[in-house]
Amino acid sequence: MARHVFLTGPPEICGNRDVKWRCLISVDSHRLEPPPGKRECRVGQYVVDLTSFEQLALPVLRNADCSSGPGQRVCVIDEIGKMELFSQLFIQAVRQTLSTPGTIILGTIPVPKGKPLALVEEIRNRKDVKVFNVTKENRNHLLPDIVTCVQSSRK
Numbered sequence: 382m383a384r385h386v387f388l389t390g391p392p393e394i395c396g397n398r399d400v401k402w403r404c405l406i407s408v409d410s411h412r413l414e415p416p417p418g419k420r421e422c423r424v425g426q427y428v429v430d431l432t433s434f435e436q437l438a439l440p441v442l443r444n445a446d447c448s449s450g451p452g453q454r455v456c457v458i459d460e461i462g463k464m465e466l467f468s469q470l471f472i473q474a475v476r477q478t479l480s481t482p483g484t485i486i487l488g489t490i491p492v493p494k495g496k497p498l499a500l501v502e503e504i505r506n507r508k509d510v511k512v513f514n515v516t517k518e519n520r521n522h523l524l525p526d527i528v529t530c531v532q533s534s535r536k
Contacts (some may be wrong), residue, residue: 385507
């Protein structure tokens with residue numbers, strides 16, 4: 382049985398999510414070079430502010446690992462994609478959270494496109510992960526299946 386649940390689909394279908402964890406992006410058209418001693422991480426027109434992202438994301442993931450009583454904890458991660466994977470600390474924290482007993486991840490991953498993203502493929506191939514492929518045809522009908530899968534994981 383799957384313990385973790387991930388959603389995937391094309392950006393035009395999954396791009397407007399209710400849960401947003403996009404504080405990592407800063408678009409700065411005036412800055413052309415990274416500060417001295419820092420490597421600039423870019424995805425298209427976006428510059429990833431790794432420091433800000435890690436300050437936001439890592440404490441949340443670390444807190445997800447701390448059990449607070451009986452039952453399972455659900456950690457929502459939107460999303461594990463190319464921008465987030467510039468952070469080795471984030472990769473380690475996601476792996477740790479995936480392996481933590483009592484913690485369920487409800488997350489999003491991108492559809493395979495171009496060069497595979499190692500952590501995304503690792504997640505996709507785990508035996509304890511259920512991946513729902515969201516399409517234009519099924520997006521309005523998937524919620525009950527997703528809820529059932531998460532609830533089953535919590536038992």
